[in-house]
Amino acid sequence: xxxxxxxxxxxxxxxxxxxxxxxxxxxxxxxxxxxxxxxxxxxxxxxxxxxxxxxxxxxxxxxxxxxxxxxxxxxxxxxxxxxxxxxxxxxxxxxxxxxxxxxxxxxxxxxxxxxxxxxxxxxxxxxxxxxxxxxxxxxxxxxxxxxxxxxxxxxxxxxxxxxxxxxxxxxxxxxxxxxxxxxxxxxxxxxxxxxxxxxxxxxxxxxxxxxxxxxxxxxxxxx
Amino acid sequence: xxxxxxxxxxxxxxxxxxxxxxxxxxxxxxxxxxxxxxxxxxxxxxxxxxxxxxxxxxxxxxxxxxxxxxxxxxxxxxxxxxxxxxxxxxxxxxxxxxxxxxxxxxxxxxxxxxxxxxxxxxxxxxxxxxxxxxxxxxxxxxxxxxxxxxxxxxxxxxxxxxxxxxxxxxxxxxxxxxxxxxxxxxxxxxxx
Amino acid sequence: xxxxxxxxxxxxxxxxxxxxxxxxxxxxxxxxxxxxxxxxxxxxxxxxxxxxxxxxxxxxxxxxxxxxxxxxxxxxxxxxxxxxxxxxxxxxxxxxxxxxxxxxxxxxxxxxxxxxxxxxxxxxxxxxxxxxxxxxxxxxxxxxxxxxxxxxxxxxxxxxxxxxxxxxxxxxxxxxxxxxxxxxxxxxxxx
Numbered sequence: 001x002x003x004x005x006x007x008x009x010x011x012x013x014x015x016x017x018x019x020x021x022x023x024x025x026x027x028x029x030x031x032x033x034x035x036x037x038x039x040x041x042x043x044x045x046x047x048x049x050x051x052x053x054x055x056x057x058x059x060x061x062x063x064x065x066x067x068x069x070x071x072x073x074x075x076x077x078x079x080x081x082x083x084x085x086x087x088x089x090x091x092x093x094x095x096x097x098x099x100x101x102x103x104x105x106x107x108x109x110x111x112x113x114x115x116x117x118x119x120x121x122x123x124x125x126x127x128x129x130x131x132x133x134x135x136x137x138x139x140x141x142x143x144x145x146x147x148x149x150x151x152x153x154x155x156x157x158x159x160x161x162x163x164x165x166x167x168x169x170x171x172x173x174x175x176x177x178x179x180x181x182x183x184x185x186x187x188x189x190x191x192x193x194x195x196x197x198x199x200x201x202x203x204x205x206x207x208x209x210x211x212x213x214x215x216x217x218x219x220x221x222x223x
Numbered sequence: 224x225x226x227x228x229x230x231x232x233x234x235x236x237x238x239x240x241x242x243x244x245x246x247x248x249x250x251x252x253x254x255x256x257x258x259x260x261x262x263x264x265x266x267x268x269x270x271x272x273x274x275x276x277x278x279x280x281x282x283x284x285x286x287x288x289x290x291x292x293x294x295x296x297x298x299x300x301x302x303x304x305x306x307x308x309x310x311x312x313x314x315x316x317x318x319x320x321x322x323x324x325x326x327x328x329x330x331x332x333x334x335x336x337x338x339x340x341x342x343x344x345x346x347x348x349x350x351x352x353x354x355x356x357x358x359x360x361x362x363x364x365x366x367x368x369x370x371x372x373x374x375x376x377x378x379x380x381x382x383x384x385x386x387x388x389x390x391x392x393x394x395x396x397x398x399x400x401x402x403x404x405x406x407x408x409x410x411x412x413x414x415x
Numbered sequence: 416x417x418x419x420x421x422x423x424x425x426x427x428x429x430x431x432x433x434x435x436x437x438x439x440x441x442x443x444x445x446x447x448x449x450x451x452x453x454x455x456x457x458x459x460x461x462x463x464x465x466x467x468x469x470x471x472x473x474x475x476x477x478x479x480x481x482x483x484x485x486x487x488x489x490x491x492x493x494x495x496x497x498x499x500x501x502x503x504x505x506x507x508x509x510x511x512x513x514x515x516x517x518x519x520x521x522x523x524x525x526x527x528x529x530x531x532x533x534x535x536x537x538x539x540x541x542x543x544x545x546x547x548x549x550x551x552x553x554x555x556x557x558x559x560x561x562x563x564x565x566x567x568x569x570x571x572x573x574x575x576x577x578x579x580x581x582x583x584x585x586x587x588x589x590x591x592x593x594x595x596x597x598x599x600x601x602x603x604x605x606x
Binding site for chain 3: 022025026029030069070073074077078080081084085099100103104106107108109112172175176177178179180181183184185187188189191192195205208209
C-alpha cells in the first residue's frame, strides 16, 4: 500500500504535471477559457493516462524495445479515439468546446512521457497509481487555471456569476494572451514559493523547472 | 530475423485488438451520438425556425427518399394537432467549405417560414455575418418561386463583403425548396 | 483575394502558436539560439506540408469511403509517425549533411501538435486539397515566424536582469503573452 500511495500522491503536488513538470502545455493554455472546459479536458486525460499506463504496464514484457514508441502511440491513440466517441455520445457540448484538442491528447507529451518513463518499467498497480495521480493533478491544475481565467475574464465560475456588482472583467484573460500571462504568473508564484520554502529549510534555492523535454524520454532530447 | 518477426506480430496484434475494440465501441455509441448531434447541432436552428410548437421536431423526425435516391430527414412542427411546418437541412458551397442551412416551409401556403444556419466554416468576422438576423430574417414569409440571389434575378439580398457565403446559403435554401416541392404530397400524407 | 486573406489570417491573425496554442513545447522549449529555432521551424514547415498532403489523401480515399471517420486520430498519428521515420531513414542514407543538421529535431516532430493539429484542422474545416496545402504553408510559416521571434527575444532576455522566480519558463510565457497581445492587433487587418 505504501508505494502505491507514494506514486499516487506525487502527481498531486511534488510532480504536479503542468506546474512542476512543465509538460503538455498546449491544452493547458488552449482549453482553459472556463473552469468547465478545464475539468472536462482533465477528465479525458485522467481516462487516457490511467488506461494507457495500465495497458502498457501489462504488455511491457512482450513489446520489443525497438518498436516500443510505435506501440505506445498506437495504444494511446486507441484510447483517445475511445474518449472521442464517448464524449460525442454523452457530452456533445463539451466535445464542441474542446475542438481539436480532444484528438490532440494523443500528442500530449504527458501521455507518452509517463508511458516511457514510468509505465514501461513498473508493475501494474504502481502504473495505475501513477496514471491516476498524474491525471488528477493535471485535471486539478486545468480546472484551477480555467477557474482563475473565467473569474477574472468574465466574473463567473462554472458559469455562475460570483463577482461583486460593478466588477469590470479583464476581457484579455479569456483571450489568447491571457492564457500565457496567467500561466506565466502562476509558474512564477510557484517558483517563488519553492525558493521561500528552500530558504526556510536553510537549503540552496532549487533550479526553476524547465519545459519538460527531460521528463518525456520519447525523443532524443531527453537523456 | 526473429526480432523483426516478433516486432511485426506484436504491432499487428496491438493494431487489430484496438481496431476490434473501437469498432465495437463505435457500434454501441452510434445511436447516442446521432441523438446528440441532432440536439446540439440541428436543435438550435430548428428551435429558431419553429417558434411555437407542441411537439419535439427532433424526436418526431422522419426519413424520406427522393427520386434520385438521396434520403433526407424532415423535422415536423405540430401545433394543436395540426402540421404547421416542416424543416430540412441542406447545404451550399461557401468559401471555406459547405454551409449547412436548416430551411423551414409552411406546407399550407408554400412559403418559407425561416432559415437557421447549422454548420459553417467561414472566415470569422466575414462569412459569419450570415448568422445575423439582417441576413436570415429576409427569408420569412417569402414564396418559393424566386429562391435565388438578387443578382441572379431572385428575391434575396446577399450581404456585401460576404457574397460567397450569402450565395452559398441561398443556394442551400434553393436546393431545399426543390426537395420540398418533390416531397410535398408525401409530407402531407405523413403528418396532417 | 480570399486566398490572400486566408494567408494573412493563418500567419498573423490566427497564428498557430499565439492564437491557437499549437506546438507549445518547441516554442517554449530549449531553443535559445536563432539558428536552432530556424532548424526546428524548417523541419516543422516541411512535415506540416507533407503530413497535410498524406492525411488529406488518406481521409479522402480511405477513411471517408469506408465510413471509418472515427479512426481519424489513430490513422493520422500513425501516418505522421511513419512519415517521420521514413524521412529520417532517407536522410541518413542519402543526404547525411542535412541529417546532421536536422536529425535531432526529427523525433520531436511526431509529438508536435502543430503538425497533427494542422492535419486535423483542414479536415474539420473541410478544405479542398489546394486550400489545405495553402493553409499548411501559411500556418507553418506562422509557426516559424513565432519561433524565430521568440528565440531572438530570449537571446536578449539572457542578458537582462530577471527576478529569480521569473527566470526560465515564467518569463518566456509572459513574453509569449505580450507577443500574442501584439499579434491580436492584426485582427484589424481582416475587416
